[in-house]
Amino acid sequence: MAHGEMSVNARRVVPRLKPGPGTALSLRAVSLRAHPSGWELRATASLLLAVAACHSASAAGKNTDIEFWAFGREGEVLQALMPDFEREHPGVHVRVQQIPWTAAHEKLLTAYVGNATPDLAQLGNTWIPEFVALNALLGLDSLVARSADVRSSSYFPGIWRTNLVNGGLYGIPWYVDTRVLFYRKDLLAQAGYPEPAKTWAQWRDAMRAVKARGGRGRYAIFAPFNEWNVPVILGLQAGSPLLKDDGRYGAFGEPPFRRAFDFYLDWYRSGVAPLLGINDIGNVFQEFERGTFAMWMTGPWNIGEFRRRLPRDMQDKWATAPLPGPEGAASGVSMAGGSSVVLFQRSHRHAEAWQLAEYLARPEQQLRFYRFTGDLPARTEAWRDSALAGDPAARAFWEQLQRVVPLPQVPEWELIATRVFDYAEQAVRGGVSTDTALARLDREVDQILERRRWLLSRATAP
16 A cells, blocks of 8 residues: 555546446447557447446436545545546546545544445555555456556556455556665765665665765665555565465564565664654655655655745755665565555446546546645556656656566454564664564564464365
8 A cells, every 4th residue: 555654555528428328338439549649549449348327317317426535645636637527427426535545544444344435446455454454445346347448558557466365356556666775976076876776785885885974963764664665675575485385474563564564674783874763854855855864665646746935955965776686676676555545346337336436546537646645656658748758757666567476365464564664663673683683573473364274274174
């Protein structure tokens, strides 16, 4: 889920051909192609999902209201996209409910218990397994099979996989999130590293050179020890599954994660990273400008923040790069985050809700949404537009999104992730040894997964 650092995942329209009321099938002008000057529509006819219910409602002069829950800034922006959808679908009206990210998860669970879920919603992709386990979400495989708008080949493979649970599809990627390296080009060049590192060894050497040149109070990288993202990503790079035996047990004490954890702890022990949490720096952007640190592993929302918050004379001194990997670029994976559009089982308006999901999946709508929010499009076709293809800071995200890995698809992942940074912080501060921290982490994760093991054992019992 990529709703920025706040969550476990923790932050422009084209008229369409539309038949009149009573028509059972919709004909749409559909296919998009890249063009040097932007997107253009090439009219072709394609038969879509039967929407007889929607048309009959329109013919009778009645509206079909569908409810969409969206979170944070996305909920505010989504409302601006609805007039065009409603013009394209006479008789369908969308009510958008905007919910703060901090309240979203609890509100969704409360709605499920109270049989009051919306027709469709934005869902962080790490939340999808939890709501599948509750049997709250509608399976989308049959709808996608008939869709002219949604095809798995149009999405980043690692992102698409975050929506697959037990072999079934339950979400359509809406926007994507991952982590890359934001860095000071000038400081690395002055330390003898004009190009971003590709391997862990090169990365370690570059960080030590930056630290040696910067001296006291200057660091190579800002890696808040009370965030789970960095150790988890390094673990994925080292080949750790994080959980083993189909998500029954923790795998943090095993050699792959242990290797990544030692690499991570060395940042603090060698002094290339400060012993600071995310709230221990008042203004991260100001410290980046001052050269307090030269690198930061963070997400796409900070492209806009760097451009707004850093002074003009600093704009040519920073850049983004895909993450280094243990053995080189191919091993430099990152986590597959972002938000998806899901439909709820209990809705009585699946046909209309699916029409909206398809509409939001179109490349031109995703590009429009990106221009409003800075959220990176999930559809790869949208990346051909000059707004993204011509943006050097976005290019690293395009490259990184080819190498993203889903986080463990278990409902308990949110809780497990908090335990990762709890024990990482203990090890970073020197309160416990690496062996003790990882053994305790595995032990607590195994306790968290106890109910999952019980449920899986019942499912496989004769």
